Amino acid sequence: MNTVHSIKEVRNEIKKWRKEGLTVGLVTTMGFLHEGHESLIKRASEENDRVVVSIFVNPTQFGPNEDLEAYPRDIKRDETVCEKAGANLIFNPDPSEMYYDDASTTVNVAGLTEGLCGAKRPVHFGGVCLVVSKFFNIVTPDRAYFGEKDAQQLAVIKRMVRDLNFDIEIVGCPIVRESDGLARSSRNIYLSNEERKAALILNKSLNLAKQSLNEGERDANKVKDIIIEKLNSESLAKVDYVEIVDSSNLKPAFNINKPVLVAIAVYIGKTRLIDNFTFKM
Amino acid sequence: MNTVHSIKEVRNEIKKWRKEGLTVGLVTTMGFLHEGHESLIKRASEENDRVVVSIFVNPTQFGPNEDLEAYPRDIKRDETVCEKAGANLIFNPDPSEMYYDDASTTVNVAGLTEGLCGAKRPVHFGGVCLVVSKFFNIVTPDRAYFGEKDAQQLAVIKRMVRDLNFDIEIVGCPIVRESDGLARSSRNIYLSNEERKAALILNKSLNLAKQSLNEGERDANKVKDIIIEKLNSESLAKVDYVEIVDSSNLKPAFNINKPVLVAIAVYIGKTRLIDNFTFKM
Numbered sequence: 173m174n175t176v177h178s179i180k181e182v183r184n185e186i187k188k189w190r191k192e193g194l195t196v197g198l199v200t201t202m203g204f205l206h207e208g209h210e211s212l213i214k215r216a217s218e219e220n221d222r223v224v225v226s227i228f229v230n231p232t233q234f235g236p237n238e239d240l241e242a243y244p245r246d247i248k249r250d251e252t253v254c255e256k257a258g259a260n261l262i263f264n265p266d267p268s269e270m271y272y273d274d275a276s277t278t279v280n281v282a283g284l285t286e287g288l289c290g291a292k293r294p295v296h297f298g299g300v301c302l303v304v305s306k307f308f309n310i311v312t313p314d315r316a317y318f319g320e321k322d323a324q325q326l327a328v329i330k331r332m333v334r335d336l337n338f339d340i341e342i343v344g345c346p347i348v349r350e351s352d353g354l355a356r357s358s359r360n361i362y363l364s365n366e367e368r369k370a371a372l373i374l375n376k377s378l379n380l381a382k383q384s385l386n387e388g389e390r391d392a393n394k395v396k397d398i399i400i401e402k403l404n405s406e407s408l409a410k411v412d413y414v415e416i417v418d419s420s421n422l423k424p425a426f427n428i429n430k431p432v433l434v435a436i437a438v439y440i441g442k443t444r445l446i447d448n449f450t451f452k453m
Numbered sequence: 454m455n456t457v458h459s460i461k462e463v464r465n466e467i468k469k470w471r472k473e474g475l476t477v478g479l480v481t482t483m484g485f486l487h488e489g490h491e492s493l494i495k496r497a498s499e500e501n502d503r504v505v506v507s508i509f510v511n512p513t514q515f516g517p518n519e520d521l522e523a524y525p526r527d528i529k530r531d532e533t534v535c536e537k538a539g540a541n542l543i544f545n546p547d548p549s550e551m552y553y554d555d556a557s558t559t560v561n562v563a564g565l566t567e568g569l570c571g572a573k574r575p576v577h578f579g580g581v582c583l584v585v586s587k588f589f590n591i592v593t594p595d596r597a598y599f600g601e602k603d604a605q606q607l608a609v610i611k612r613m614v615r616d617l618n619f620d621i622e623i624v625g626c627p628i629v630r631e632s633d634g635l636a637r638s639s640r641n642i643y644l645s646n647e648e649r650k651a652a653l654i655l656n657k658s659l660n661l662a663k664q665s666l667n668e669g670e671r672d673a674n675k676v677k678d679i680i681i682e683k684l685n686s687e688s689l690a691k692v693d694y695v696e697i698v699d700s701s702n703l704k705p706a707f708n709i710n711k712p713v714l715v716a717i718a719v720y721i722g723k724t725r726l727i728d729n730f731t732f733k734m
Contacts, residue, residue, distance in 0.1 A: 276563040277616035283557045309618040335558035337460060337590040
């Protein structure tokens with residue numbers, strides 16, 4: 173496995189592989205890799221001859237008061253994780269390699285980006301679409317792998333790929349959890365011991381919702397109330413949003429009569445965590 | 454030469470060519486091809502093993518009061534022109550092949566698109582960037598050819614390609630003119646005989662500007678006045694804009710001390726025509 177920092181080096185590598193007729197999978201990450209990322213890389217390596225992992229804390233997807241500077245980084249550890257999981261190339265560019273000072277092109281997906289995380293993070297998905305478009309054009313993968321934990325991101329990327337005719341298969345991969353149920357996230361490192369315990373409330377509240385849906389509840393507001401009540405029982409938790417949306421277009425669902433995404437964002441202390449599940453009926 | 458209507462057919466063809474190691478040039482057009490397009494196709498065919506010409510009157514780049522419906526179409530004639538000029542494949546999709554009803558992705562280039570044609574055509578360049586991105590992803594050419602007559606479009610596409618890391622060389626090709634100096638345009642067909650004669654004023658006014666620059670004039674406003682005065686001498690002409698801008702970033706130039714684009718848009722009757730030249734010092 174090789175780590176490169178320039179677009180040119182990535183392209184050279186890809187060209188060699190393409191000459192040999194090899195397929196390429198891409199996993200785009202912001203580094204500080206956990207078992208969620210690992211599962212994406214493993215899946216990519218099962219389904220492709222070669223796997224590229226990008227590690228880039230992308231400034232354009234952070235808002236002005238978000239944690240760009242604080243975002244955890246550990247490239248050495250990431251390299252070990254990538255190698256073990258089957259990656260062949262890490263692309264770890266500097267921001268100056270990715271963005272010109274006078275960069276002026278934007279890529280946006282309307283509609284899907286307005287609710288859920290997009291409501292409070294107005295620049296986030298534009299930044300994601302921009303950087304993912306760039307990685308797609310640099311790596312030109314056959315398949316790209318995204319975690320279902322960022323369910324809205326996955327829906328947005330799928331829509332962008334469809335609308336812009338990227339010839340890339342987008343593969344969504346299941347959420348990976350800690351043994352006690354907390355969804356893996358690079359941001360979990362921000363949690364104190366006490367907060368770490370409190371954070372279990374996200375998964376617990378979703379499990380209650382799942383149970384109620386499995387028992388036949390079809391009123392989205394009632395299911396949301398179950399989640400909110402549970403979240404509010406944890407004094408360290410502050411609800412950002414609890415939403416039930418059509419899983420294809422992310423529009424609010426009222427009567428649940430087709431597949432829905434049940435998605436929550438919750439502050440535990442100062443750390444904003446997200447979790448979700450899809451109920452397929 | 455072959456004409457296809459679906460994205461899938463284009464991709465199949467491209468894949469075959471790529472397997473043989475052939476290079477691909479792309480010329481994106483709205484059809485009703487004239488000698489300007491022909492020169493692009495010929496150039497593409499000199500520089501690439503295979504040439505794809507897209508013929509698609511793209512609805513997203515027309516404003517609500519523009520000439521989308523009236524825009525001239527003649528696919529049979531276009532096929533003859535393409536074949537003669539050396540094209541290997543025409544991609545002539547229906548709008549429904551290109552755009553889903555719930556299409557929601559946009560691609561925009563800020564700054565470069567605000568002046569010149571962008572000022573009066575606010576949706577135009579967004580539509581161009583979107584459709585060109587799509588063609589780039591469908592055809593994945595090595596090189597794409599654009600006319601210098603649409604100088605702003607060429608600058609915008611180059612910026613988009615740079616910012617989104619498309620691995621495509623953008624080749625600008627010189628304006629092709631009628632023997633009397635009128636720049637070739639599919640819209641010239643709208644002109645009555647009288648208007649056709651009046652339309653020569655565009656090129657004539659630019660020639661005066663060129664002469665003044667060659668004689669050492671460096672005050673952009675004085676050069677603009679020369680153009681405007683000449684244009685106003687033609688009673689059928691109504692100036693839309695006369696601009697002198699930095700040719701790299703399209704920002705207004707005042708003292709001319711680096712390469713500038715001298716660009717004009719003029720209504721001749723109801724027909725809006727554009728013309729330009731670059732003064733390199």
